[in-house]
Amino acid sequence: MDITLAFCNSCGFIYNSSFDTSIDYYTKGYEDQQGFSPTFTKFITEITNRFINKYNVRNKDVVEIGCGKGDFLNLICELGNNRGIGIDPAYLNGRSKPNPNVSFIKEFYSSEHGNLPNDVIVCRHTLEHIHNTKTFLDTIKQSIQTKNEVIVLFEVPSVVRILKVQAFWDIFNEHCSYFSPGSLARLFKTSGFEVLDLYQEYEEQYLFIEARVSQNSSQQIHAKEESVEQLRKQVNEFVLKINHQLNSYKKLFQKLKNENKKVALWGGGSKSVGFLTHFDEMKVIKLVVDINPHMQGNYIPGIGIQYVSPEFLKSFNPDVIIIMNGIYRNEIREILSKMSLSPELICL
Incomplete structure (x- = not known):
């Protein structure tokens, strides 16, 4: 659409x-x-x-x-x-x-x-x-x-x-x-x-x-x-900068792919769909974590990546986690620490 x-x-x-x-x-x-x-x-x-x-x-x-x-x-x-x-x-x-x-x-x-x-x-x-x-x-x-x-x-x-x-x-x-x-x-x-x-x-x-x-x-x-x-000035600046923003993430994903990093994304819902739609062809992100139990087990529409619980990360053992909403960084860091996991965190 x-x-x-x-x-x-x-x-x-x-x-x-x-x-x-x-x-x-x-x-x-x-x-x-x-x-x-x-x-x-x-x-x-x-x-x-x-x-x-x-x-x-x-x-x-x-x-x-x-x-x-x-x-x-x-x-x-x-x-x-x-x-x-x-x-x-x-x-x-x-x-x-x-x-x-x-x-x-x-x-x-x-x-x-x-x-x-x-x-x-x-x-x-x-x-x-x-x-x-x-x-x-x-x-x-x-x-x-x-x-x-x-x-x-x-x-x-x-x-x-x-x-x-x-x-x-x-x-x-x-x-x-x-x-x-x-x-x-x-x-x-x-x-x-x-x-x-x-x-x-x-x-x-x-x-x-x-x-x-x-x-x-x-x-x-x-x-x-x-x-x-x-507001019009901010809109014009967005138009000028958005392609640079998209390209910077493409470069990041290519780097992670070249280094064979295991990458997960934390935060389901529409944000993850909006984000992954741009980069799905790179096949870098393998799963999406969400603490909402009603999300877990479902799949992202049009992409097919599954939503999993935080507990799933114990077996996946990610190298990198991309956090869809940086306001949850401390909460997520605490959950990971309790599972003895210490991946690199990239906050949007």
């Missing part, structure tokens, strides 16, 4: 103009849980507690759009003694601990869900999968109706980091929309929301926006918003 990134010169929105809306990417076996990582669990717990304290999200009704397997919804309801409803066609029963205050609806979000109680609406890592983002936000605004006190929290990958480090592995088919702080804020403001806060976390990989419906058109610019011109 082709990916053609286009840039809007009016608002800075970046999107895949070749995105095929007829394909069902999410309802059949889409795996997205991150809660098996202590690093991620610590991060999301801190973020959630901060949000709860900031807006007094206690004993409230929380709706999560695109709730995945329900991890975050259960967390915010547990920490704040809240009631929650998760909406996601890919939700699977039994993947999170039961909570009598939390229920799930296996559907795509629509205007029909506007009657659900909603003091807080959360949408994490879903907007980047939405093709018509403005219509989606309009639907959410209609759901809120006249309840101006409803707090909305969105989280998406930050395209600024992708552009800055030429993270081509974070550009893949399931993501049709890419946001910077500026373009995300402009989208919310043109959709009738007031931006309450805007920030990047997790080594600037994730972009958060907190907002509420505004009866007046908001023109206030948040300190984190970049201009369209600034």
Whole structure:
């Protein structure tokens, strides 16, 4: 499938103009849980507690759009003694601990869900999968109706980091929309929301926006918003540097191949697909490690490399491990140390 990134010169929105809306990417076996990582669990717990304290999200009704397997919804309801409803066609029963205050609806979000109680609406890592983002936000605004006190929290990958480090592995088919702080804020403001806060976390990989419906058109610019011109400059630099980035990895893989190194990649999901698609013909990486047990045993589509557990590395004894997300380096180093393994680690 082709990916053609286009840039809007009016608002800075970046999107895949070749995105095929007829394909069902999410309802059949889409795996997205991150809660098996202590690093991620610590991060999301801190973020959630901060949000709860900031807006007094206690004993409230929380709706999560695109709730995945329900991890975050259960967390915010547990920490704040809240009631929650998760909406996601890919939700699977039994993947999170039961909570009598939390229920799930296996559907795509629509205007029909506007009657659900909603003091807080959360949408994490879903907007980047939405093709018509403005219509989606309009639907959410209609759901809120006249309840101006409803707090909305969105989280998406930050395209600024992708552009800055030429993270081509974070550009893949399931993501049709890419946001910077500026373009995300402009989208919310043109959709009738007031931006309450805007920030990047997790080594600037994730972009958060907190907002509420505004009866007046908001023109206030948040300190984190970049201009369209600034973002265009970053896009142009990405275009100039990306081929050098790709060539440097090809040279690295050729060197590892010439030295007969045993190479594994750590980190499954779309990142690994996006990365390996460029280098599969070199046949250097033999397996992909992931701590998510629901990934293990499956194969990367179109490539055929199998996802394995960390324990598998005992018998494989790799010389080199490429870490798809460098934020997990210490966690991975600790796992390897417990298995008496000390391969070279290359962090993306």
